Each structure stands twice: as structure tokens, then as C-alpha cells.
Amino acid sequence: MITKLSNRMTQIAVKKFNRRALLKAVAAGGVAATMPFIIRQSLASSGEVNVFAWGDYIKPNIIEAFEKKTGIKINLSTYGSNEEVQSKLRAAGGKGFDLIFPSVDTRPEYDDGDLLQAVDESRIKLDQIDSSIWRSSLKLGASRRGKRYLIPFDWGTEGITYDSSVHSFKPGELSYGDMWVDGLDGKVAGRQKSIVITLAIYLDSIGKVSSNRGMDLYKSEADMRRVLDGCLKFLKPYKKNIGAFWNNATEATSAFTDAGCTIGQTWDTTGIKLHIDVDKKWIYTAPKEGALAWMDTMAIPSGATNIEQTYELINFLMTPEIGAMFANNTGYNTAAVGSARHLSEANKAAFKIAYPEGAIANMWWWPMNTPWFSSVRQEYVEKVTAL
Amino acid sequence: MSRLLRSFGPHLTSLILLLSGVWVIGMIIGPQLIMVEQSFWYTDRGGDAVVITVQIDAHYNDIDVLAFDKMDAEDLAPSPERDAKIAEIDATIAEKRVIIAELETREVIPKKVYSLRNYTIMGGSHLAIFIKTILASVAVTLIAFVVCYPMAYTVAKLATPNRAAIIMLGLIIPYAINELLRVFAWLMILNYNGVANFLLGLIGVEPIAFLESGTGVFIAMVYAYILFMVFPIYNTVETLDTSQIEAARDLGAPTWQIHRRIVLPHAKPGIAVGCIMTFMLSAGSYAVPYIMTRGTAEPWFTQLIYNKFFESLNWNTGSAYAFTLLVACVIFVFLMMRMFKVGIKDIAK
Structure with missing residues (x-):
């Protein structure tokens, strides 16, 4: 049956593929190959920019506004994790894209093979970018040995989402430890790679496993293993609590809507979207030990070809109007100065619930990656899964 | 070779050779070679010396922050405090530069080292998952065989042509839908709050x-x-002469004897091909175990390979794992061929 089918397919293909088609293809290839280098060069930078961004970052309204203002076309591709953009860029030797949006702490992963190019600060309108975020980004690894590679774009947090019809917590009292108590069988959601971190912060805060608020994970490999071993030991009797692990926003949402979880660690937008779109009973809030805070940035890969247009786009994205458009689109917090007055009311209200008094100052920023961090963490992610 | 030349002439022959060469090198040998090469080296960062690199980077980051604060201080109105502040920042930066200079003399530059290390570091837990994946794939293959053999036999020998066509159509239609969609459909059925549990809930x-x-x-x-x-299986069973089955029945053979002595031996190449394909697909499947466990059950080996590449960012160990799986699959193929006593030629038929 299969052979018959494929025979038929071959016949159709043979009929379609005649000599004229072949000649045409060869001719087209020949022209492209002999075209002078200079012409090809100018074609490559004739008003377009290749953007590789997180799935929800660049919505059609932003693309439209940019094309209208500058006439430059945005070719958008999207990714779902930092590791994805790192791997893709590494496989292509830094070529193929003009602008990417890596998290600030992951910059060292691009050092091997020099996958990013240093940013020319003179071409960026620095006054458009919030200076306190700019300062934090320096601490978190936006520069490498004095040269800047990353420009702050937005920030957000990972805290706890819970069903307020099942659990009740006083404002500012919620703790990471509240997920690891008896009687929550199959009710807890989270992603392994941040559960191990928040466990370290929690166990440090109650004095069980000292880790200098998690900073020891970044001190040396031996320290990291010591702290995470302590976390695993603590987690073992509570493994039965876990109802679903998630790795992206969709999975996180379905952990609550489909897998029956009532409390769990999520990104801010997941919890806020559940609250606004699904049911008011879902509450996202920063735990008292501090929400995990991430900052995403803009970076130019070393093989970028449309440099002019890329700087144009960077400055455009950081204008107050577009910064606010981005924040309203996604629910993340932009690093653009002066966008607050353009924010929607729903966005402002959700922000108030998410960050109780003092939560902003208490955030735990992901520190800069160390060479051992990714692989050791992955090892413990597997151990958590297999507990 | 000369026959090829005689049939197609020099131009077409060289084109055919060129295209097959591109195919073999570009699609088969090249990628495998790159992967195998990757699997035989690792980056040596000097063991504990890597901490020095981390410290240097942190000091540089501190200097950047200080330089930023210095610019803020310079914007203040001139006053003795302002000068004192700037002087203090400058002093701290100078101090850090001295520390960095000293650390940099001890920093180890990462280097590429060829070794078998990537193959030997697979720990007990990963080895267990590897074995489990192979066994589970064998189990999937067996289940698929048990389900498929009666089906294929029915379609080929028992059903009327019309009914056979309808059964075939019923089998093919779901395959017109993307594999991922079919798997997600099963996810919805088997989910905790899904259809299956809803129906089970109705009967308590x-x-x-x-x-x-x-x-x-x-x-x-x-x-x-x-x-x-x-x-x-259907393809091979269909070529079996029905009169052989009738002859066996006339001579008094029971049904299981007919299958054991006549149908199964005849269908051997088909069974071998079916088993090989099912085994390779399930051992190499990434999406199905990933989606259908939601990350909560033990992973399949393919997921470990993916994680080595994309989570640990260790392409070298990932390549070694991938090569190990490849070798295991090739061994399985040869075992199946030995077991069913079929050669490559039978399978190609």
C-alpha cells in the first residue's frame, strides 16, 4: 500500500519536474551567485531588521507603529526560553538575527565564541531608559569586563499564584514555605529550575540551610551542591505535593486550569492573567522572602547585518508610548522612562495586588550566570523530578 | 557504473553522482561526523580555578556600577562632599583594579581537551533512564505488534474488498492530522480534569x-x-497465496498452527520492518513523552539529550548521549534482523 502510494507520488513529482523548471532554478541560482558583493550588501540593509524575541514581546501593534514611523520592516521570529536563543545563536555562529532579548543574567553564556557585539552607547538615547534599572543591569552582568553588551528592556517577577477560595493569606505573610506543608497532595505547581532556588532562599531565611540568601549558589560549584543537597533533603517528603511542573506560560496556566493545582510558583503575568481573564479568585503576589526578579535586555548578535535599523528599533522601543504599549500588551514592566502615564487601569491595579508594601525593594534579582550554574542546576532539576 | 554511463550519458551520470554524493555527505555522513567529533572533547576550565574567572567578572561589574555612581556624583553642585565622594569612588575603583590585575595572572584560559570523558560520566540515574527507555520502546513495539497483527491479517485476508478499504481508510484518516495534534488530543482525554476521568467519575x-x-x-x-x-505487515501478508492457508486448513491444521507455520513465517520481513520502525520512532520520540507526562514522570532518554543541549548547554555530553542512543538503535536493528532471519534485501523489498 505504502509502496503503491509512493509510486504514485513519484509519478506526480516527475511530471511536475520538467526540464524548464530545472533550467529556471539553475538560472536563478546563477544570477544570485554572480551578483556583485556590494549590491547584495545593500540589499541586506535596505530597510529591514531581523528580530528574535520572546513569543509575547513584539505584537502586531508595535510592528505596525514602527513600520509606519520609519518604513523599516520587522522580520519577527520568536522563542520560549533563554536556552533556545543561546543554542540557536551558537549553532549559527552569531548570524541570522539583528536583535535578541536575552535575560541579563545569561550574558556569560554568549561569551564563548563572542556571539554578541558590544553596544555603541553613543547611538542609544540613554535618557529614555530608567537609570535605576540601568544601574542594576550593570551589577547583574550587562557589561563584560568594562564593555556593555546588553541594554535593559523590561523586568518582571516570579512569585506565588494561589486560589483565594481555598487558601487565605494575610498581605505580606505568604511564604515559599506555604507550598511545602502537609495536606496539599497534588495541589502545587512550579518549575523545577526555580523551585530549587526559592527553596534555597526559604531555607536560608528560616536558618535551616545557610546560603547568604541564595548567593552561595553562585560562589562556587561546591557551595552550590551543598545548598541544593540541603534543599532536596527538605523537599523529599513534600514531593507528593507537586501536581504539575511547567516550563512555559501556557503550561503554567494549564497547571491551574486543567491539572487541578491550587497554589504554585508562577511568573507574574501568568497569575495576573488568570486573575483578570479567568477568575478573580486567582491571586498573584510576591512572597515575603522576595519574588524572583528577572530583567530582559536587548542585544545585538555579532553577525548582525542591519546595524542602522537595529539602533533605530532600540530607540523606538524605549520611547514612553511604545514602552507603555509593550507593558499593556504583555503585563511586564518596561524599562522606558515616562511610560507610567500611558499604562491601562487594569495594568495599574494588577501591579498593586502583585507587589505589597516593600515588595519591590525586597526582590531577589537573578545574579549573573557562572560557568557551572546551568549544568549543576539541570542536574538538580532531574533529581527533583526523580525524587 | 559503466551501465549508468551507458544509460544516461556522461552529463546526466555526473549529475546523478554529484547529487548522490551531496546527499550521502551532506545528509548522512556530515552531521554524524560533526556529532561524533563534538562527543570526543570537552572544555577544560581548570577545575576550581573557574571561581577566579567568576570573581574577576564580579569585580568588573562592581567597577561599572561605581563608574555609574561617579557620574551621578559629578552632576552634583560643587562642594567638598562631592569631591570627597568622587575621590572615594576613584579610590575603590583603583583598589578593584589592583585586585583584578592580581587575579588575572592566575586566571585559567579554557581549553579544548580530547577524551572519552563524555561517554564515561553518564551517572547511574541516567544509565537507568537509558535502559528504561530501551525497554519501554521494546514494550511499545510488542504492544503495537499484538494490536496490529490481527488487524493487518483481517484486512489482507478475511475482509471483503469493500470492508478492507473502509478499515484502511479508518486507519489512515487520523494520520492526515499532525502528530502533535493527535498527542494533544490524548492529553485532553487523559488529563486529570479530562474526558476519561469525567467518564470514570460518572460511574463513581x-x-x-x-x-x-x-x-x-x-x-x-x-x-x-x-x-x-x-x-x-499488511504488505507482506497480502502477498501470501490464500490457497496455502486453505490447503493447511484442508489438511486439518488448527488456526494457531496456520499462523505459526504459514502466515507468520511469510510475514517475517514485514514484521521486522514494522518492529524496527516502531522501535526507532518510540526510542527517538521527544514530543510524546514530553507532552504526555507534563514533566512529572521520569523522562525518556531523548529528553535527557535535549536537556544536555538546551538546558545544561553542554553540547559535548549531549552529542555523546545521542551517539550512544544511535548505537543502541543500530544494535536493535541488527538483533531484529538476526531474530527474524531477514537480510537487508528482504527489508528493501
Whole structure:
């Protein structure tokens, strides 16, 4: 049956593929190959920019506004994790894209093979970018040995989402430890790679496993293993609590809507979207030990070809109007100065619930990656899964 | 070679050779070679010396922050405090530069080292998952065979032509839908709040965690790869002369004897091909175990390979793992061929 089918397919293909088609293809290839280098060069930078961004970052309204203002076309591709953009860029030797949006702490992963190019600060309108975020980004690894590679774009947090019809917590009292108590069988959601971190912060805060608020994970490999071993030991009797692990926003949402979880660690937008779109009973809030805070940035890969247009786009994205458009689109917090007055009311209200008094100052920023961090963490992610 | 030249002439022959060369080198040998090469080296960062690199980077970051604060200070109105502040920042930066200079003399530059290390560091837990994946794939293959053999035999020998066509159509239609969609459909059915548990709830059964137990993977895989088992078996059984079966029956052979002595031996190449395809597909499947366990059950080996590449960012160990899986699959193929006593030529038929 299969052979018959494929025979038929071959016949159709043979009929379609005649000599004229072949000649045409060869001719087209020949022209492209002999075209002078200079012409090809100018074609490559004739008003377009290749953007590789997180799935929800660049919505059609932003693309439209940019094309209208500058006439430059945005070719958008999207990714779902930092590791994805790192791997893709590494496989292509830094070529193929003009602008990417890596998290600030992951910059060292691009050092091997020099996958990013240093940013020319003179071409960026620095006054458009919030200076306190700019300062934090320096601490978190936006520069490498004095040269800047990353420009702050937005920030957000990972805290706890819970069903307020099942659990009740006083404002500012919620703790990471509240997920690891008896009687929550199959009710807890989270992603392994941040559960191990928040466990370290929690166990440090109650004095069980000292880790200098998690900073020891970044001190040396031996320290990291010591702290995470302590976390695993603590987690073992509570493994039965876990109802679903998630790795992206969709999975996180379905952990609550489909897998029956009532409390769990999520990104801010997941919890806020559940609250606004699904049911008011879902509450996202920063735990008292501090929400995990991430900052995403803009970076130019070393093989970028449309440099002019890329700087144009960077400055455009950081204008107050577009910064606010981005924040309203996604629910993340932009690093653009002066966008607050353009924010929607729903966005402002959700922000108030998410960050109780003092939560902003208490955030735990992901520190800069160390060479051992990714692989050791992955090892413990597997151990958590297999507990 | 000379026959090729005689049939197609020099121009077409060289084109054919060129294209097959590009195919063999570009699609088969090249990628494998790159992967194998990757698997035989690792980056040596000097063991504990890597901490020095981390410290240097942190000091540089501190200097950047200080330089930033200095600019803020310079914007203040001139006053003795302002000068004192700037002087203090400058002093700290100078101090840090001295520390950095000293650390940099001890920093170890990462280097590429060829060794078998990537193959030997697979720990007990990963080895267990590797063995489990191979065994589970064998189980999927067996289940698929048990389900498919009667089906293929019915279609080929028992059903009327019309009914056979309808059964075939019923088998093919789901395959017109993307594999991922079919797997997601099973996810919806077997989810904790899904259709299956809803129906069980109607007769008073507590919800069952199909996904977390790993059952879902088996169901979805057998479903996803069933066609690859049905068609090869159907193809070979169809070529069996029906009069042989009738002759056996006339001579008094019971049904199981007919299958054991006549149908099965004849269908051997088809069964071998079906088993090989189903095994390779399930051992190499990434999406099905990933989706159908929601990350809560033990991973399949393919997921470990993915994680080595994309989570640990260790392409070298990832390549070694991938090569190990490849070798295991090749061994399985040869075992199947030995077991069913079929050669490459039979399979190609």
C-alpha cells in the first residue's frame, strides 16, 4: 500500500519536474551567485531588521507603529526560553538575527565564541531608559569586563499564584514555605529550575540551610551542591505535593486550569492573567522572602547585518508610548522612562495586588550566570523530578 | 557504473553522482561526523580555578556600577562632599583594579581537551533512564505488534474488498492530522480534569493520574505509531497465496498452527520492518513523552539529550548521549534482523 502510494507520488513529482523548471532554478541560482558583493550588501540593509524575541514581546501593534514611523520592516521570529536563543545563536555562529532579548543574567553564556557585539552607547538615547534599572543591569552582568553588551528592556517577577477560595493569606505573610506543608497532595505547581532556588532562599531565611540568601549558589560549584543537597533533603517528603511542573506560560496556566493545582510558583503575568481573564479568585503576589526578579535586555548578535535599523528599533522601543504599549500588551514592566502615564487601569491595579508594601525593594534579582550554574542546576532539576 | 554511463550519458551520470554524493555527505555522513567529533572533547576550565574567572567578572561589574555612581556624583553642585565622594569612588575603583590585575595572572584560559570523558560520566540515574527507555520502546513495539497483527491479517485476508478499504481508510484518516495534534488530543482525554476521568467519575471512580504515572506515554505512542506496524505487515501478508492457508486448513491444521507455520513465517520481513520502525520512532520520540507526562514522570532518554543541549548547554555530553542512543538503535536493528532471519534485501523489498 505504502509502496503503491509512493509510486504514485513519484509519478506526480516527475511530471511536475520538467526540464524548464530545472533550467529556471539553475538560472536563478546563477544570477544570485554572480551578483556583485556590494549590491547584495545593500540589499541586506535596505530597510529591514531581523528580530528574535520572546513569543509575547513584539505584537502586531508595535510592528505596525514602527513600520509606519520609519518604513523599516520587522522580520519577527520568536522563542520560549533563554536556552533556545543561546543554542540557536551558537549553532549559527552569531548570524541570522539583528536583535535578541536575552535575560541579563545569561550574558556569560554568549561569551564563548563572542556571539554578541558590544553596544555603541553613543547611538542609544540613554535618557529614555530608567537609570535605576540601568544601574542594576550593570551589577547583574550587562557589561563584560568594562564593555556593555546588553541594554535593559523590561523586568518582571516570579512569585506565588494561589486560589483565594481555598487558601487565605494575610498581605505580606505568604511564604515559599506555604507550598511545602502537609495536606496539599497534588495541589502545587512550579518549575523545577526555580523551585530549587526559592527553596534555597526559604531555607536560608528560616536558618535551616545557610546560603547568604541564595548567593552561595553562585560562589562556587561546591557551595552550590551543598545548598541544593540541603534543599532536596527538605523537599523529599513534600514531593507528593507537586501536581504539575511547567516550563512555559501556557503550561503554567494549564497547571491551574486543567491539572487541578491550587497554589504554585508562577511568573507574574501568568497569575495576573488568570486573575483578570479567568477568575478573580486567582491571586498573584510576591512572597515575603522576595519574588524572583528577572530583567530582559536587548542585544545585538555579532553577525548582525542591519546595524542602522537595529539602533533605530532600540530607540523606538524605549520611547514612553511604545514602552507603555509593550507593558499593556504583555503585563511586564518596561524599562522606558515616562511610560507610567500611558499604562491601562487594569495594568495599574494588577501591579498593586502583585507587589505589597516593600515588595519591590525586597526582590531577589537573578545574579549573573557562572560557568557551572546551568549544568549543576539541570542536574538538580532531574533529581527533583526523580525524587 | 559503466551501465549508468551507458544509460544516461556522461552529463546526466555526473549529475546523478554529484547529487548522490551531496546527499550521502551532506545528509548522512556530515552531521554524524560533526556529532561524533563534538562527543570526543570537552572544555577544560581548570577545575576550581573557574571561581577566579567568576570573581574577576564580579569585580568588573562592581567597577561599572561605581563608574555609574561617579557620574551621578559629578552632576552634583560643587562642594567638598562631592569631591570627597568622587575621590572615594576613584579610590575603590583603583583598589578593584589592583585586585583584578592580581587575579588575572592566575586566571585559567579554557581549553579544548580530547577524551572519552563524555561517554564515561553518564551517572547511574541516567544509565537507568537509558535502559528504561530501551525497554519501554521494546514494550511499545510488542504492544503495537499484538494490536496490529490481527488487524493487518483481517484486512489482507478475511475482509471483503469493500470492508478492507473502509478499515484502511479508518486507519489512515487520523494520520492526515499532525502528530502533535493527535498527542494533544490524548492529553485532553487523559488529563486529570479530562474526558476519561469525567467518564470514570460518572460511574463513581476517583480521578486517576494517567499522565503522572507514565501510562499516557504508552497509550499515545502505540496510537501514534500503529500505522508504521500495520502497513509493512499488511504488505507482506497480502502477498501470501490464500490457497496455502486453505490447503493447511484442508489438511486439518488448527488456526494457531496456520499462523505459526504459514502466515507468520511469510510475514517475517514485514514484521521486522514494522518492529524496527516502531522501535526507532518510540526510542527517538521527544514530543510524546514530553507532552504526555507534563514533566512529572521520569523522562525518556531523548529528553535527557535535549536537556544536555538546551538546558545544561553542554553540547559535548549531549552529542555523546545521542551517539550512544544511535548505537543502541543500530544494535536493535541488527538483533531484529538476526531474530527474524531477514537480510537487508528482504527489508528493501
